[in-house]
Amino acid sequence: MSLLDINDCDGDDFHPSSFNIDIVFVHGLREAGLDAWKDVHTGSLWMTSIFPHARHKARTLVYEYDVNRMVTPGGPAATGIYDEAVSLANVLVANRELQNAERRPIIFFCHELGGLIVKRALAFSHSRKHAKLTHIRSIYRSTVAVMFMATPHQGLRKDAIIRWNHDKKRDPSQFELSLLEGSDTIQEVTDHFTPIMKDFQLYNFWEQKKTDFEQTSAYIVERNSAAPSWPDVDQCGINATHSAMVKFSSTKSPGYTLVLGSIEKYIRSAPQTVRIRWEQDSALLNSERAFDIGGLLEASVAGKTLITAAEPDRWKSEPNISTIPNNTSTSENVYYHVGLHSDYFVGRESQAELLLHAFKPTEDTGSEKPKVFVVYGLPGSGKTQFSLRYLEDHQRHYWGVFWIDCSTKETAESGFGRLGQLAGKGNERGAGIAWLAQTYKPWFVVLDNANDPQMTLSEFIPSTGNGNILITTRNPGARLYNTVGYLEFRGLNPEDAITLLLRLAYPDKELQDTKQLYSIGAKSIVSELGYLALAVKHAAFTIRSRMRPLEFYLKSLLTCRTTLLSRPIVESAADANIIATWELPFGEISSHRSTDYRDAVDLIHIFAFLHFATIPCAILSLCSDGIKSSTGLAACPSFLIDPVAKYQVEERILVAARVLYNHSIISIHDVDAGTCNTALLSGKYFTLHPAIHEWARGRLRKCDQLKWLCCTAAILEHAISSNMEPSGRMFRRLLLPHIESCRSLLKSAYPNLPETAEQASQLEKFGLVYSEAGHWETARILQKQVLAYRLRTLKQYHPLTIQAGRNLAHTYWNLFEIEHCLNLLNDIRKSQVIYRPSFFDYFVWPPLKPCYFEYYLTLDDLHKSLWLSGERDLSLTVGLRATNGLKELLGPEDPVTVNAMFNLARTFLHLGRYEESFELLEHVIKVRKRFWGPEHPDTLMARNELGMNLYAQGKDLLKAEQLVHSVLQSRNRILGAEHAYTLWSVNDLSKIWTQLERYDGAIQILEEILPIVARTLGQHHIGMVMTRSNLSRAYIRSGRLEKAKKEIIYIREQVPQNHPDSIYADYGWAYLLFHHDKNPELAVKCCYEALDRGLESLLLRPEHGTIASLTTLLLQIYEFQGHEDANESLRLKFPQLKGSRDPESIDFNLLQPPRSTNPPAAVEQESLPPVNHQPLQEEQPRLNRAPRTW
Structure with a gap:
């Protein structure tokens, strides 16, 4: 590099002290030295020929750097701009010191790349704060203005680089690729210059004429890159090409007047601007130094060293990798669920020490929140390999080490779901996170590939726990999640990159020997690859396989990279480098036949x-x-x-x-x-x-x-x-x-997915998998799309349409969207009545009662849904029809028939027909055990229902407890502690314990699952209503009425008035009004309102347990009030109360989502008369029962 004083070249008779200002010219990448500024026709320099430098006493300096060194493959790609910026600052300081002109104002006039060098030089000068480096800071203090001539502030377009190098008959170098739009090199310059840009007067100029190439013409630097929308910055176009815009042949040349006027304006304001800046900056530095000295003294007295995530340079001397914290050295590694292993890895020692120090535990680990460290950077920079090596080195210090793929929200949820399964808590995301949050043994979690900026990573970070979390990402914005620090990964250290390349390329040779033979070629290769670990590794494998020997690899790489630049997938230098290292071997693969x-x-x-x-x-x-x-x-x-x-x-x-x-x-x-x-x-x-x-x-x-x-x-x-x-x-x-x-x-x-029958079939299968995994919302979206497509193309009676409808109805059922489920199933049933599989299926009696397999399947689905909606009578009629029909077609032991029998047994149970339910459940359990074993989820479901049957009958509560408790243990082990069916068993067990007067145990297990239900299902889910309903019952039975009141209020808010469970909620409220609030009059009113609504709206039968509980409570209140007449009248209307025990209906606490008070019209009209079936007798639905009034 050199700094040429144009005034000396022209023989101007100026004494150094007579100059008032220095104007420094820095050329671009396309033309070097004085050629960048000379007129192409006359060869004259406009700075001396037409610019009035003598009048302004301006010293003209031209900074020249070696362009060929920068664009030659293997050159200083990663540090090119920074190196030249440092050189510019130091050379300019030395020159000015020799003339005793440190405080002389400076104006920079820079073309293209020269502008980036000047920006980085000013940032470098500003960063020199130590007293010994004040002379370097003088460049920042003395600079008045910067004039940017087509400077690519936001980078160059790919086509500009391709065309320019095509004209030069060469391949783009790594340095040129580092200037692409959005590159890290451009961003780094911007990040350093932005905080100080307000201190200078800036002017952005852009080219308004395209540059001619062999077959086309184009702008070298686009306007949006040359003149970004910076606030309070002058900008203007010059009607000239990229090269000609800085070569003025006369005062009438395009843009000269603008340039001259701006320079003269800056010269006029320069003395005062520089004087004020020197004064203010000196005062600021003195203040900062005084503060730093005070802080150091304070830290010295406290015996501590200050470390902050914002000052990574200060960390490097602090940690000692051999010093392992005492409380983790004895930890036993129980879990190491990573699934990956590190390949050959070199370098990053200082970063590993930094990470170790950041994760050093404090003394009070029991109350800590997890520590979060973020590693971000370019793809292929080695973030994942660095994390793997760190885990392998420190695995023994952690009780559990876990690896979570966070490339999408779904994979992250699945990863934490697997942790939940590992903990025996189910496969829900929250189960795994809760397990870590409640574990105070040291654990380590890597959230890998968290690249999506739309993804909220805080959802996957436990709020408590003795853990460390390492996030790897390409997204710099993820730094916000750190609590103990962050690191940016770019390329490797050059020497480490050479070592990595040679060791992988020549694994059988000594490293020293290979460095002597190949170090020059290796240096060029790793430089062109941007020192990216992944690219270097792939280059080494290609060299090792002898597809491209090392001495020929660089040429092949450059040619391949040039070809790749035209592809849309290549957006940056890192993309081009990494992809080129894969394209070379893949080209070899694809060429083989x-x-x-x-x-x-x-x-x-x-x-x-x-x-x-x-x-x-x-x-x-x-x-x-x-x-x-x-x-x-x-x-x-x-x-x-x-x-x-x-x-x-x-x-x-x-x-x-x-x-x-x-x-x-x-x-x-x-x-x-x-x-x-x-x-x-x-x-x-x-x-x-x-x-x-x-x-x-x-x-x-x-x-x-x-x-x-x-x-x-x-x-x-x-x-x-x-x-x-x-x-x-x-x-x-x-x-x-x-x-x-x-x-x-x-x-x-395909925006209108599905668009073909094949796509519909694919989405149908995908929906089944989502449904099976419990992703009901996603399954519903897919299944609705499939059903809509088939209704449009195949019509409603086609078997595939019916199957799609049944799948969607199943998902509605699991989402507790019962109205949608019933309506859809009823539409399917009507279609199946009209359109039947064969001609012979129409010859049945009565003719509107089909008897084929698919119709019975729909009836069984309808049966199950009516049961869930509270339509138990109609559910029984439909269930009997479905079960009888399937038994005739398939036999009593076919799995499909057995499923229908189970649904029917559950309906019998909730209607109080316990013996019939018990008989069916025994048969179901026997068959399922033989087919699938005693611990299959379906077998467990039947066993749980059998236990609740015994509970409802009140015959053998200890046997009921044994059954439900064994099912709970099996579900806890197989499905996980937080699975919905496991939580259901906890609720059922609480009912039994409450009846056995084990109130403390029932309350304890219900209170323990409350936060789990809230996290996994939500505060307003049916599962939460059921849990709090059972809890209120246990509170009431144990005399904890104040706590029960809170739960009953919640239940009454959640359950609609047209639902059977609202009657139980009213009973609980009336009970509390009488026993807790001592308000019998209001309690009586509440009881009668509940009875009226329950019996008139046909929500409950007169013999239902909740009706019995209401009338029993009324009897107690009348006896308390001495109203014998009202008491006798009530006993006459409900004779079953005489000598009755407090009933334990299985329906007492089963809470379903709201339903319509009217059953589906078509089902009501059909009324589904009985079919011939020996063991089971159907009863007609009681839909027209006369309303009772009280």
Whole structure:
């Protein structure tokens, strides 16, 4: 670099002390030295020929730097701007000191890249605050104005770099790529300059004429980059090309008047501006130094060292990696659920020490909140590998180490769900987070690939617990989540990058030998790769495989990178570097014609549309038969079609995967048998780096992307069994992130999804998997789309439409949207009455009573839904019809018949027909045990109902307790402590304990699950209403009436007046009015209002337990008041009260969502008369019962 004094060159007779201002010119990247400013025709410099420098006593300085060194491959790519900025500041300081002109005002006039160098130089000067460096700070203090001539403040466009280098017959260098729009290099310059830009007068100029290239013309720097919308900054265009805008041949040249006028204005204001800045800045520095000295003295007295996340430079000397905290050195690692392992890793020692120090525990670990550290940076910079190596080094110091993929909200929820299962609390996200929050043994969680800026990471950070959380992300905004610090990852240290390349490329040779032989070539390669760990690693594998020897690799890399720049997927230098290192080996793979290499190409096309992690090999082998029968697929791999047997498909897949693995494109791991214990898994799964995953999809043309997306969706569809066997449940859970990835891409590609029958079939399968996993909201969206498509194309009577409707009704049922469920099922039933599968199905009597299998299935669904809605009488009629019909068609032991029998048994139980319910439940349990075992979820459900049957009868409460308690233990172990069915068993057990007068136990288990129910279901969910209803009952029985009152108020607010459970809520309120508030008159009024509403609206039968409880309470109140006449009248109207015990109806606390007071019209009209069935006798629905008034 050099600083040329133009005044000396022209022989001007000026003494150094006579100058009033220094004007410093800094050229751009396209033209160097004085050529950047000379007129192309005359060769004259406008700064001396037409600019009145003598009049203004202006010293003209031209800073020149080595452009060729910067643009040559292997040059100072990562530090080019900073290096030149430091040189400019130091050279300018030295020059001015020699003339004793430290306080002379400065105006910078800079072209293109020169503007970025000046911005960084001013920021560098401003950062020198130490007393020994004040001379460097003098550049910042003395600068008045900066004139930016087509400076790419926001970076250069790709096409400008491509065209310029094409004209020069060369490939773009890493330094030029670092100037792309949105690059980290541009952002770094901006970040450093923004805080001080208000201290200077700035003027942005842009070019208004395009530069001619061989076949086209274009702007080198676009206006939006040359003149950003900065506040209070002058800006104007110059009607000249990029080069000519700084070469003025005369005073009439475009832009000269603007430039001259601005310079003269700055010269006039310079003396006062600089004097004030020197005074104010000196005072500010003196104040800061005094504060720092006081702080250091205070810290010294306290015996502590201050460390802040905002000052990372001060951390590096603090931690000692050999000093392990005492309270973690004895920790025993029980859980290490990471699933990944670090590859060969070098460097980042100082960052590892920093992280260790940040996570150093305090003395009082029991009350701490988790510590959060954020590592952010470029893709491929080694964030994940750094985290893995840290965990492997410090695993022994943590009780539990867990890895959560946070690439999407769904994968994050699934990851914490697996933690919940590990803890035995169920597979809900909140279960895993709650487990960590309540664990005070030291734990460590990595939230990896949390790149989505729309994702709220605080949802996945436990509020308490003795834990450390490390977030890895590309999103700089995620720094906000840190509590103990953050790090930015870019490239490796140059020496570490060279070591990584040579050790991986030549693993059999000594490092010292390879450095002697290849260090020069390796240095150029890692520099062009931006020192990115992932790119260096892939380059090493390519060199090691001898596809590209080291001495030829750089040329191949540059050529490939130039080609890639035209692709939309390449947006930055990091993209170009990383993708080029994959394109080179992938080009070798795609050029081979052997079967295994062709299969490898097809395999990566499929992986591109799945989630990048944990791709089971079984996805591909299971779908083979279904894919062969598929029609309309524009792309389909031959390894799914050609083989005859499933094992042959799997063999070809593993061979193809090995090709990709050998070229370092994917990794292959064994399935963890502890978490994936299912026969459907082959023992292998595949994983791609997220950046490779993006490349694999982005390298395809749009039309090819659609082809392979449709193929991948078909593969997922056929990997899901239509029967949804329980044995495949774990495998289907593994498919969820892949289904989500494929579904989101389908939504983007097809706005009106589904648009074809094939897509409808795929969404139907996806909906079943979401439904099975408990993602009801997502399942409902998909199932509504499928039903709408089939209603539009196939009409309502088609079997596929009916199946789609039943699936949606099932989801409505689980969401407790009972009105929607009943209406939909009734529409399906009406369609099935009119449109029947065969001609012979119409020849039945009576003719409006179909007797075919699908119709009975719909009736059974309707039966279950009517039961949940509180229509127990109508539910019984429909249930008998469905059960009898299925038994005739399939027999009493078919699983479908057994399901219908269970539903009927539950209806009998809630209608008080205990013996019939008991008989059916015994049969159901016997068959389910034989088919599925004693601990299958369906068997457990029947066993739980049998226990509640005994409870309702009041015959054998100890046996009921034994049954329900054993089911609770099994559900706790199999489903998890926070699963909805487990919580249901807790509620049922509380009822039994309350009846056994074990009030403290009942209250304790209900109070323990209250926060779980609130977290997993919500404050207004039916499960919360049921839990608080049972709690109120236990409070009342134990005499804790004040607590019971709070719960009863909540229940009355939540349960609508037209629902049967509102009658129980009114009973509880009347009980409290009499026993707690001592207000018998109001209690009597409440009882009669409840009786009127319950009996007149047909909400409850007269013999129902809650009606009996209300009338019994009335008797107590009348006896207390001495109203014998009213007492006798009440006994006459309810003769069943004589000698009765306090009834324990099973319906006492079963709370369902609100229903309409009128049953579905079509069901009421049909009235469903009985069919011939020996063991079960149907009863007619009691819909026209005369209302009673009181």
